[in-house]
Amino acid sequence: MQTKKYENIGETLITETLPNGLTINLLPKSGFTKSYAMFATNYGGADRRFKLAGQWIDTPAGIAHFLEHKMFDMPNGNALSILSANGASPNAFTSSGMTAYYFECTSKFEENLKTLLEFVSTAYFTAESVQKEQGIIGQEIRMVEDDPGYVVYNNLMRCLYKHNPVRDSVAGTVESIAQISDKTLYDCHKVFYNPSNMTLSVVGSIDPEFVIKTAKELLPSEGGEVPERDYGEKESDTPHTAEVRASMEVSAPQFLFGSVIKPADKGTPRLRQMLIGETALRLLIGRSSGFYTKLYADGLLNNSFEYEIDYTAGTAMLLAGGESRDVSAVMDALCAEVEAVCKNGVDLNLFENAKKGIYGAQLRSLGSFSSTAISLTDGAFSGFCPLDAFEIIGSITADEVLSFIKAQLSRERLALSVIDPVSK
Amino acid sequence: MNISTDMIMQDVVLTCLQTDKFKTSCLSINLLTALNRESASKNALTPKVLHRGTFSLPDMAAISQKLDSLYGARLFPMLRKKGEIQVVGFCSDFADDAFLPESGGNLEKIAALMGEMLLRPAAKAGVLLEDYVESEKEKLLEKLRGRINDKRAYALQRLLEQMFSMEDYGTDILGSEQAIENISAKELTEHYHHLLESSPIEIFYCGSAAPERVAEILKNALKELPRSVDEELDLGTDIRMNTLEAQPRYFEDELQVTQGKLCMGFRLGECMEEPDTAAIKVFNGVFGGCVTSKLFMNVREKLSLCYYAGSSVDLHKGVMIVSSGIEFDKYDDARSEIMAQLEAVKKGDFTDGELEAAKRSIAGDYRSVCDSPAALEDFYLNQALIGPDCSPEELAGLVERVTREQVIDIAKDVELDAVYFLRGAKEKN
Structure with missing residues (x-):
């Protein structure tokens, strides 16, 4: 057990x-009533082809997510109901790169933690329950096919990547x-839900020794082989397709652009790369940037505009988007802004403010379990x-931020996905 | 955690929660005004225009850079519907000085900025800037038209509009397209002055500063606040006990969607005479408010009639709304199953296990309120408006003491008033 004070x-x-x-x-966390536990496996929607005992295995799209749904089935009932009946709020999610199970509660944490560890490590499927699911x-x-946010994202993934199953x-x-089938589920559970491919994170009013002792007692004493994954052929730095458009029942065009990060x-x-990226985006297109404030005032952007950097399944990407009546004007303004920064360098005052902003944002996110x-x-x-972020932020230089902008935001690196309103 | 309330100026109440457990503090200033179709758009527009620029920070870039320099503090307009009261104001969350590399006086700076935003907006010859007004009108229209982008929320909004067409509660919090289009800068300025003078104000602070200090800081930030007594002010929510017509009303829309959305609106009835928050919440928990509820377990899990199904209650108005996503052809089945589940609760056909699970879940929700400044802010605003006069912890205790009979009593009087269905448009040939 290692303890580090920040x-x-x-x-x-x-x-x-x-x-x-x-x-x-x-x-x-002292003084808090609630506790939050997350038990996750390094296995997500993109981990479809993997090597086990020397052999490559292919699995169907959607299997990690399907497994997530079925994991709640236990021989003695449904874990979601067991945890809920015990006053916890449980849930789970599957992303391209991980599957996570979690609960939050204000009492009976010990029992709930045991239930979490048990149900995630117990595979129990029947042909009948698989069919129902x-x-x-x-x-x-x-x-989700009716959700423009989902469609615009998925379409962008297909532009950014040619091979990686994140598409x-x-x-x-x-x-x-x-x-x-139940057989595929058992196989994938055995391979990916082994402790050496998993992590447990707990935040709140907890007794650390109890958590460690319980995990030791309830989980298998030996880990397993962590399989090598295949995310397809090497991708190029530039998008596979520059632009994609679709139409849906939306009020105004919805857009998302992005680039692939090595x-x-x-x-x-x-962690440092992530923070440099966040500082760069805050500086360039954040709420206080010239880009955002001008486009907002011109009626080209509204406060649905957001950006993020995401690492998943052997890759990383920068994503930004929102709603605009004129998406090409937004993209032109972005490129002009990037060009200007590349030519003139970053404004040092804004750079320092952006770093303070990132520091505050990190501090704020510590408030959310x-x-x-x-x-x-x-x-x-x-x-x-x-938690090392707080130390690193101070040491980020304007040159690092400039290099990030130059590398990631040049026009040829960007792909664009747009959802247009259906024409009436 | 130490709570105190204090009237710091005429009709200006400050609620302070002093605690050092949070890294970010929260400050909000809320103007309370009546929700109705005449003024909703103007109320919604006001804080958004004020947020665009102040006397000393004339545009968004200046304000945002100031906030960045205060370690990424956020300060945003906030608009809430609490029954038939529209709550208009600003909310900020900002880093507590204790966790910053340099000492800052963040609270003073944020309060001063908020005060300036409220009292000294960017203006020309005493009128709010035309440019900002027009630009924010456009944003508000975009947002209103954008309701259709989220089909689940859209269906809910359509139910409320039609179910409460004769009541102020049916007013969209953003008003209407026409009302927004008609607002002029001059008219908005007049409305803004009226709001400022006549609205009761609720201020909430949660953070490490002592209440006396917070009161001083706020009094200073708001010293130019005009106050006048509005004799006609009648703030509150009209609670209708029974349904509008003898039979439920049915509404529907067609859109190009792949999944249908079913929303059903109920009046809570009798229990709203002297609403018992804890018991009503537990009733809702048993019926459709938790993962262990009748709706979740039966309509979703057992019968696979939908992908989601749940209910929520609004204690300000005495209504319960069921919301569900279903295949188009499951409309009749899902609706009758939802009604059958309500019948079951009315008859007391639920186990002690179901009751206990609902109580635990709701008590847990109330206890978690104490762990989030934003949740505490909303809790105490509700309390100021409709009570009950107790802490989240005490309310959790009351929830734990709710009996089966109380739940049945509430259920018995719940009546279906209106049904809304969003179905797919027929394929064009």
Whole structure:
């Protein structure tokens, strides 16, 4: 058990790696009533082809997400109901790169933690329940097809990537999930839900020793082989397709643009790259930037405009978008802004303010147990501690930020996805 | 956690929660005004225009850079519908000085900025800038038209509009397209002055500063606030106990969607005479408010009739809304199953396990309120408007003591008033 104090932000992080390979991150919070636990596997929608005992195995699109739905089934009932009946608020999500199960509660944390560890490590599927789930997930797939935010994102992924399975929807398609059987689920659970491929993050009013002891007792004492994954052929730096458009029942064009980032090495270099990227985006297109404030005043952007940097499935990307009546004017303004910064360098005053802004944003996210648990989980899979961010931010230089902008935001690197309103 | 309330000026109440457990503090200033079709758009537009520029920080870039320099503080216009009261104002969350590399006096600076935004907006010859007014009108129109982008929320909004067509509660919090288009800078300026003078104000602070200090800071920030007594001011929500017509009313729309959205509106009835928050919440929890509820377990899980189905209650108005996503051809089945589940609760056909699970879930929700400044802010605003006069922790205790009989009593009087269905447009040939 290792304890590290972060005096500057008043936090103490406890970490432990069990003999079975499970990493545990614990952030005790005094004075709080609630506790939050997240048990996650480094296995998501894009992990479809992998090598096990020397052999390459292909699985259908949507399997990780399907598995997430089915994991709640236990021989003695449904874990979601068991946890809820015990006063916890449980849920789960699957992204391209991970599947995470979590709950939040204000009492009976010990029992709830046991339930979480048990149900995620217990595979229990029947042909009948798999068939029923195909109906439920079919509904979910149809529901997101009506969500412009989802469609604009998925279309962009297909522009940015030619081979990497992040280009496919995490939920799969009605056809792909029809190929899933209880056997495929057992196989994938065995391979990816082994402790050496997983991490446990707990935040709140907790007893660290209890958490570690419980994880030791309830989880298998030995880990397993962590399979090598295949995300397809090497992608080029430039998008596979520059632009894609679709129409839906929306009030105004919705857009999302992005570029592929070559992820820095796991560990602190990756955290640093992430923070440089966030500083760059805040400076260039954030709420206080010349770009955003001018386009907002000109009626070309509204406060639905957002941006982020995302690391997943062996790749990373920058994404930004929102709503605009004239998307090409937005893209032209962006390119002009990037050109100007490349030519004149970054304004040092704005750069310092952007760093302060990032520092405050990180501090704010520590107030949310779920954001904190997600960053601890991300960090565990990427080999860094998110709490180091506060130290790193101060050392980021204007040159690093400028290089990021030059590399990531030149026109030829960007792909654009647009949803136009259906013509009446 | 130490709570105190204090009237710092005429009809200006400051609620302070002193605690050092949060890294970010929260400050909000809320003007309370009546929600109705005449003024909703003007109320919605006012804080957005004020947020565009102040006397000393004349545009958005200046304001945002100031906020960045205060370690990424956020300060945003906030608009809430609490029954038939429209709550208009600003909210800020900002880093507590204790966790910053340099000492800052963040609270003083934020309060001063908020005060200036409210009292000294960018203006020309005493009129709010035409440019900002027109630009924010456009944004508001975009937002209103954009309701259709989120089909789930859109369906809910359409139900409310039609179910409450004869009541102020049916007013969209943004008003209407026509009302927005008709607002002039001069008219908005007059409205703004009226709001400022006559609205009761609720201020909320949660953070490490002592209440006396917070009161001084706020009094200073708001010292130019005009106050006048509006004799006709009648703030509150008209609660209708029974349904509008003898039979439920049915509404529907068609859009190009792949999944249908079913929303059903109920009047809570009798229990709203002297609403018992804890018992009503537990009733809703048993019926459709939690993962262990009748709707979730039966309509969704057992019968696979929908992808989501849940209910929520609004204690300000005494209504319950069921919202669900279904296949178009499941409309009749889903509707009758939802009604059957309500019948079951009315008959007391729920287990002690279901009751306990609902109580635990709701008590847990109330206890978690104490862990989030934003949740505390909303909790105490509700309390100022409709009570009950107790802390989240005490309310959690009351929830735990709710009995089966109380739940049945509430359920018995709940009546379906209106049904809305969003279905797919027929394919064009």
